[in-house]
Amino acid sequence: MTPVLEIKGLEAGYGPLRVLHGIDLTVAEGERVGILGLNGHGKTTMLRAIVDLVDWRQGEILYDGESIMKAPTFALARRGVVLMPQGDALFPGLSIKDNLDSGAYPGGSWRKRKERRDYVCEIFPRLGERLNQVVGTLSGGERRMCSIGRGLMSEARLYLVDEPSLGLGPGIAKGICDTLMALDLQGGALLIAEQNRLLIDGRVDRTLRMHGGELTPDTGEDGVH
């Protein structure tokens, strides 16, 4: 079976800085893969490199068997690759409703945006209670809910989640991770980067360790807790 994502010898960075050093990774249909690592070791760069949000990248990235090395970010989103980034990348001056609806921008999803919005509001009732509130006035936890909710608005096939717990209290972080792990992937896949091992240990199919821009099997002895 063709894997959802296949990365071969990926190198990427910013300007003269090489962050990733020959990453190889395969993610199969229905698989949840966790990437553990400390800050500054390349987890975010790897996820951003997949969606062409780095200065440069070399190697090969296949999505459903096709190379996406020349596909721009917006085209990947339309093909079902959804990045829930660190820092959220929401639209602060727009309402929660508009931010959620923007997640359904890719053609086919737009017609189903109301159903999808209801689905997201069921998962995160706090968003449903204040759909008209401007996102820039939300707390960090609410913004993260909105960012993840936006990612759930389209019919994605590959979810890339970048440190969902960053900057959040333990209770909210756990709640958000519970939601992500309960997602019905419907033949898709999920790649989650996290530095808090406790949030994903035993809840993903396998974990890998990102250290110094290299991806290695997780031994549980890397100082990541």
Added chain:
Amino acid sequence: MTGVLVTTINLTAIYALVALGISLTWAGLGFLNLSAGVMYAGAAYGAWLVSTEITTNVVVVLLGGILTGVLFGALICLTVFLPLDSKPNWEIRTLTATLALSFIGVNLYQWKFGPQFKQFEPLFSWLPQFRLGEALVKSTVTGTVIATAVIVTIVLIYLGSSRIGLGVRALTQSVEGAALVGINRRTSAFAILGVSGAFIGLAAVLLGQTFFVEPNSGYVPLIKGLIVALLGGLGSLRGAVIAAFMVALCEALTLQYFGGAWVLVTLFLLISIVLIIRPRGVAGVLETTRA
């Protein structure tokens, strides 16, 4: 005093249109369109050609101006935005390119239409004149206010409720966020510059009812539009309308009580005071989130 009010409302409508065009381009695409003046004059010539060569029907002439503005928007997209997008020194390059387009446009108009002033047939003479207090509200003023209100309302409803409108609004907030949800900035640029061109084109026809059209007639609206857009908070559509009202009121009051020579002085004072108190303008878009 009602005379001041009537002048204010009339000027608000026109300044708001030009400022909306400039502000939308800044917010959505991140460049200051210095060729807005040449768009303005081009749309005025377009509408004038329609009115002299085809028909003087008010709707057709207004559409002539609006569509010429949209075409200019597409032209700026093709000649400035697409070639320079994502290139180094983008801000300076786009400023230079739009300024160059502005000079080219003025010279082309000189060559094609000559320096003579062109005058529109009155478009709104069929509307009644009436008195508001001691002030006479001319049919041109009524027509300007109605046409502006109708077109701006239609466009704002479209931007607020359609998929493309959401794409445009999203782009005004975060380019990366927009790409992550599948919004193509390069194709959305046509929509943004098209809508900007439509606003400026409408302003050109409406102001053409009061002022003659000549090759340089876009410079004053460009400067006024920039002032209003800056005062309102570059990127804020609501701010552009509020600032248009402030500038129009300032001008109308100055004209009434001090005379035309003082307009630029009072305007300068108004801008200085507002920007000292609120550096991001009257209603600068909320660009950051709560800590």
